[in-house]
Amino acid sequence: MSLSITLTINGVQRTVELEDPRVTLLDLLRERLDLTGTKKGCDRGQCGACTVLLDGRRVNACLALAASQDGGEVLTIEGLAQGDTCHPVQTAFIAHDAFQCGFCTPGQIMSAVGLIREGQAGDDPERIREGMSGNLCRCGAYRGITEAVLEAQRSLSQAGQQEAA
Incomplete structure (x- = not known):
C-alpha cells in the first residue's frame, strides 16, 4: 500500500509517495530527497544531529514519522541560507569556531535557530546550554557553540530592532 504526502x-512544496508508512522524516529527507545535511547520528532521538524545524518547532527527524507530517513545513540546514548569504547563526558558528569535526553542526545550528525563534536564548550562557542540551557534540565544542548562539541572538535582536524602527 502506497501513501502520498x-x-x-x-x-x-513536495509530494512524495511512501511505500512504507514507517519511514521517518530523517530517512525521507536523506534517502529520498537527497537533503543529506540532516545527519543520522544515534537514530534514537538522543543526540540531536537530525534536528530540523517542523512547523517552526525543533524536532528530532529520526523520531518523526514522515506520514504523520503531511501538510507540514520543514526547514533543514540546506534551506537556512539566503542564496550565498549565510544565516546569522551560521555566520556566528564560523566566527566562533563552533565546530570541530562538523558532524553535529547542522543539528546544532538548526537547534540554535529554533531556540532563538522560540525566544528562549536570551543573553545567559547557562540558559543557552540548557536549551541546547538535546544536541551533543562528541568533539566538545560547547564553548564555541554557546558563544555563537549568544552572538547570533544579539545580531538577530539588533536586526529586529532596526526593522521595527
Missing part, C-alpha cells in the same frame, strides 16, 4: 521543504 505533501510537505513544504525549505519553501518548496
Whole structure:
C-alpha cells in the first residue's frame, strides 16, 4: 500500500509517495530527497544531529514519522541560507569556531535557530546550554557553540530592532 504526502521543504512544496508508512522524516529527507545535511547520528532521538524545524518547532527527524507530517513545513540546514548569504547563526558558528569535526553542526545550528525563534536564548550562557542540551557534540565544542548562539541572538535582536524602527 502506497501513501502520498505533501510537505513544504525549505519553501518548496513536495509530494512524495511512501511505500512504507514507517519511514521517518530523517530517512525521507536523506534517502529520498537527497537533503543529506540532516545527519543520522544515534537514530534514537538522543543526540540531536537530525534536528530540523517542523512547523517552526525543533524536532528530532529520526523520531518523526514522515506520514504523520503531511501538510507540514520543514526547514533543514540546506534551506537556512539566503542564496550565498549565510544565516546569522551560521555566520556566528564560523566566527566562533563552533565546530570541530562538523558532524553535529547542522543539528546544532538548526537547534540554535529554533531556540532563538522560540525566544528562549536570551543573553545567559547557562540558559543557552540548557536549551541546547538535546544536541551533543562528541568533539566538545560547547564553548564555541554557546558563544555563537549568544552572538547570533544579539545580531538577530539588533536586526529586529532596526526593522521595527
